[in-house]
Amino acid sequence: MTATPAYSLVSPAVPEWLNKGDNAWQMTAATLVGIQSMPGLVVLYASIVKKKWAVNSAFMALYAFAAVLICWVLVGFRLAFGDELLPFWGKGAPALGQKYLVHQAKVPETLIKPWYPMASLVYFQFTFAAITTILLAGSVLGRMNIKAWMVFVPLWLVFCYTVGAFSLWGGGFLYQWGAIDYSGGYVIHLSSGISGFTAAYWVGPRLKSDRERFPPNNVLLMLAGAGLLWMGWSGFNGGAPYAANVDASIAVINTNISAATSLLVWTSLDVVFFGKPSVIGAVQGMMTGLACITPGAGLVQSWAAIVYGILSGSIPWVSMMVLHKKSSLLQKVDDTLGVFHTHAVAGLLGGLLTGLLAEPDLCALILKNPNTRGAFYGSKGWVQFLKQLAAATFVIGWNIVSTSIICLGINFFIPLRMPDDQLVIGDDAVHGEEAYALWGDGEKYDPTKHGWHASLHSDTAPSPYINNGARGVTINL
Numbered sequence: 001m002t003a004t005p006a007y008s009l010v011s012p013a014v015p016e017w018l019n020k021g022d023n024a025w026q027m028t029a030a031t032l033v034g035i036q037s038m039p040g041l042v043v044l045y046a047s048i049v050k051k052k053w054a055v056n057s058a059f060m061a062l063y064a065f066a067a068v069l070i071c072w073v074l075v076g077f078r079l080a081f082g083d084e085l086l087p088f089w090g091k092g093a094p095a096l097g098q099k100y101l102v103h104q105a106k107v108p109e110t111l112i113k114p115w116y117p118m119a120s121l122v123y124f125q126f127t128f129a130a131i132t133t134i135l136l137a138g139s140v141l142g143r144m145n146i147k148a149w150m151v152f153v154p155l156w157l158v159f160c161y162t163v164g165a166f167s168l169w170g171g172g173f174l175y176q177w178g179a180i181d182y183s184g185g186y187v188i189h190l191s192s193g194i195s196g197f198t199a200a201y202w203v204g205p206r207l208k209s210d211r212e213r214f215p216p217n218n219v220l221l222m223l224a225g226a227g228l229l230w231m232g233w234s235g236f237n238g239g240a241p242y243a244a245n246v247d248a249s250i251a252v253i254n255t256n257i258s259a260a261t262s263l264l265v266w267t268s269l270d271v272v273f274f275g276k277p278s279v280i281g282a283v284q285g286m287m288t289g290l291a292c293i294t295p296g297a298g299l300v301q302s303w304a305a306i307v308y309g310i311l312s313g314s315i316p317w318v319s320m321m322v323l324h325k326k327s328s329l330l331q332k333v334d335d336t337l338g339v340f341h342t343h344a345v346a347g348l349l350g351g352l353l354t355g356l357l358a359e360p361d362l363c364a365l366i367l368k369n370p371n372t373r374g375a376f377y378g379s380k381g382w383v384q385f386l387k388q389l390a391a392a393t394f395v396i397g398w399n400i401v402s403t404s405i406i407c408l409g410i411n412f413f414i415p416l417r418m419p420d421d422q423l424v425i426g427d428d429a430v431h432g433e434e435a436y437a438l439w440g441d442g443e444k445y446d447p448t449k450h451g452w453h454a455s456l457h458s459d460t461a462p463s464p465y466i467n468n469g470a471r472g473v474t475i476n477l
Contacts, residue, residue: 017104019115025244026120032235033127035228038065041134044225046435049141050210051217052426054435057141061134064153068130071154076129077122079158080165083108087173090166095122109171111368114242124239129161132188138337139196142206143423146430148414152406156195160402164191164395178369179391180358183240185295185350186395193344194399197335202407203416205334207423219279226283230259233290237297247365251298254305255290261309262289269317284342288312291346296354298366304357308350316345348392355385
């Protein structure tokens with residue numbers, strides 16, 4: 001007589017449709033993306049700003065992560081991935097019921113039906129929504145009223161992020177039309193960059209003293225946060241196929257190739273024009289490489305990932321260091337961390353490059369239309385490039401309008417910008433807490449002179465990334 005196993009291969013906890021490998025990878029990928037925000041961007045934001053804004057910057061990211069999760073399961077997920085309400089929006093409803101979460105995942109308006117429970121998909125997509133909102137925060141660090149931010153986060157998630165997500169990923173009109181956004185070049189990076197820039201316009205600038213000199217308070221800790229961001233991107237792009245398959249592997253290797261190439265190109269440009277490599281610049285280059293490859297990570301060949309990296313390490317560099325100086329609008333809007341350049345420009349660039357370099361066989365692995373291809377692979381591919389351009393136009397327009405309405409609406413009840421007396425003091429005035437006890441904001445005290453002086457000596461050229469007001473001043477092209 002054969003004994004009955006204590007745990008059968010098929011049981012209520014392991015239904016026939018469940019692929020354990022896919023489920024394990026999807027939960028791992030979701031955790032990697034979550035780590036990019038918590039603690040990745042929390043640490044990065046806390047360390048890349050002046051010491052007096054470390055606590056406030058970290059808290060903005062921490063709050064957004066928590067607030068987005070609750071809004072996501074209450075209404076956000078099904079606005080982005082539920083049944084169609086409008087061509088660009090789903091029917092909002094909670095994603096909390098047991099019957100909903102334990103059944104096989106699906107996106108109703110698409111052919112997507114992964115081999116794991118809906119709970120895995122809900123959490124995976126939450127981590128994308130959270131990091132998008134936190135990336136946006138980088139544009140308004142150092143002056144946005146924290147109470148206004150607490151209201152802004154849920155409103156922006158519901159009325160801005162979910163529209164882009166449904167339109168491109170959830171079966172909306174751009175998805176049905178055939179526009180490509182593999183893992184968020186438009187939904188995440190273009191959206192956060194444009195909305196961040198728009199929010200920065202309405203919030204207003206930092207104090208003149210902060211805008212002119214904004215040294216990081218801990219460069220090594222900043223690198224730790226950047227490292228978590230880079231390594232987490234393997235889950236960011238590797239989880240996009242919703243399966244542990246061949247395409248996920250292609251996406252992971254391409255992601256890292258693009259990031260490394262972009263970092264090296266950006267650093268080389270810093271050396272050529274400024275005479276020295278900048279650690280902050282290297283992090284910016286890493287970021288643009290990651291953002292740029294995202295819309296095509298699993299759809300392009302690995303040699304193309306090098307092309308993405310070369311262009312993402314140079315074009316956003318030029319926009320930040322050269323065009324920023326020449327444009328009155330870019331100079332007027334105080335985008336604290338340059339999110340417009342590192343995410344909007346890089347995300348747009350990646351989306352357009354995907355319209356050129358999407359490889360037909362790789363596209364056939366996961367896309368709805370198996371005949372999708374970039375312009376590089378035939379004249380019909382130019383249609384795909386135009387679709388990419390049109391999709392970007394919609395995302396840009398929606399983010400400008402919706403973010404402006406949200407900011408103006410909040411400003412009726414809560415000032416968007418902190419009062420000047422809080423801006424002078426920083427964390428202690430806003431939170432009653434300080435990051436750590438140091439002399440000044442990344443500066444040191446000279447007892448022989450009985451005064452403060454910058455840690456960079458007067459005979460040393462200041463980094464253009466520390467002196468934000470001087471971006472591009474030494475370059476004339």
